[in-house]
Amino acid sequence: MTIDTIARPPSLVETVCERLADLARQESDGDRLPTERELSARLGVSRSVVREAAQRLELQGLIEIRQGSGMKVVDKLHKPLNSAFHLLVPDEKQRLVHLTEVRQALEPENTRLAALRATGTQVKELRLAQSRLEQARSFEEQVHADMDFHRLLAEASGNPISALLMQSLSELMQASLAHGYRRVTPALAIRQHGAILQAIEKRDAAAAARAMHRHLLSARADLGLDSPR
Amino acid sequence: MTIDTIARPPSLVETVCERLADLARQESDGDRLPTERELSARLGVSRSVVREAAQRLELQGLIEIRQGSGMKVVDKLHKPLNSAFHLLVPDEKQRLVHLTEVRQALEPENTRLAALRATGTQVKELRLAQSRLEQARSFEEQVHADMDFHRLLAEASGNPISALLMQSLSELMQASLAHGYRRVTPALAIRQHGAILQAIEKRDAAAAARAMHRHLLSARADLGLDSPR
DNA sequence: TGTCATCAGGTGGTCTGACCAATACGACCC
DNA sequence: GGGTCGTATTGGTCAGACCACCTGATGACA
Secondary structure, three states: OOOOOOOOOOOHHHHHHHHHHHHHHHOOOOOEOOOHHHHHHHHOOOHHHHHHHHHHHHHOOOEEEEOOOEEEEOOOOOHHHHHHHHHHOOOHHHHHHHHHHHHHHHHHHHHHHHHHHOOHHHHHHHHHHHHHHHHOOOHHHHHHHHHHHHHHHHHHOOOHHHHHHHHHHHHHHHHHHOOOOOOOOHHHHHHHHHHHHHHHHOOOHHHHHHHHHHHHHHHHHHOOOOOOO | OOOOOOOOOOOHHHHHHHHHHHHHHHOOOOOEOOOHHHHHHHHOOOHHHHHHHHHHHHHOOOEEEEOOOEEEEOOOOOHHHHHHHHHHOOOHHHHHHHHHHHHHHHHHHHHHHHHHHOOHHHHHHHHHHHHHHHHOOOHHHHHHHHHHHHHHHHHHOOOHHHHHHHHHHHHHHHHHHOOOOOOOOHHHHHHHHHHHHHHHHOOOHHHHHHHHHHHHHHHHHHOOOOOOO
């Protein structure tokens, strides 16, 4: 026997927030939303309420707001995850250590599922990412291509939550790698990505997961992040 | 050669948000923060700015705001993760499927690390959670004790990001399980938790991870969620 | 003495209108 | 065609008013 709590009516801000989210969902990335003043008039609420609602959507990664310019639709649902991880572990080195560990849990399984589920288009995209890694000139390009490969794998797993996590993890790692962490052996990463890609092309899930596991161990060693055993 | 973007000065809302976050960090869970009007006077900004900043902190899970009552400090950093996952996968059944898959990636590794890293206190807490599961009368109590056990394992892994993810995942699963999903064989879960706990007490990391993997497969079958292979 | 109802004061929620800071766009000039 | 300037529009902030909700104190009654 459970007595449910009595539901409070949503505040105006919450209601407007949902309306705006619906509106944003009907638009594409980069499209403009109506101005604060216009939304205020159209929805029959004060501009404060529109502002507060819009700012919620911004924090959720659904829109970006620019003073003088308006609001535009974006697809950055990972943004609140980034903030949360940053708040939880403010120290960059510590955070990199923890992120690396989470990747070691998540990514072999993503890769295993990708081997089973990747579409032809996704396999092609993985090949392109691998090419970009092979041809990368700067460290920034390497990191970008590297993380792209990992993001694509997570997408190919068919699990949107894993894909979102990977977006967040990779972006945070990219930010850390831009600040003083250097990869010393890109050639090994290229080879290991190649082994992963091959296992996926063969639809060999176990081999793919093992190859990813190996790759992440190397990547961790490369970054000089040995987590306590 | 990288030219960094020119940093914009933070908006007043951002600045106040950081101040409030600092203030919240100095307080304990449940403590009250100054009122909007007081903060407005003390910080020399308008009440709108304080409101907008406070609402950011609420969305981040650092405070809770109650009309007529004020703001209190909470520790719910997983809240924005819950929202993001909910936005990403609005359909409850789909979300449960995906969450279950993510758990299958994360939890064996958490459990392996817990076997290596759990403190004596954490092992005791795990035992208590197991007792609570054994003694649970209602389905709600079972689910709560079950999820508590998993949360404690994630904490015992020593990885705060995993622990945060597990908080979010378990809360979302609990919410779904409160809405029509029924576990049919609690006795098996109790046995499997027992096996996990035993492996942890023996500090056998591989056995712990295997036991968790097994447990999650059973739990998934129990919920009738067979993910596409 | 304990319980319940009421009320006042204080809290956050919303509104309005004014003004400031940043952006975009069009017109004009070289 | 490219650069500059001015204006209109956008979001950011402010102040003050009023509304809806909460809390704690007080008084009445059993």
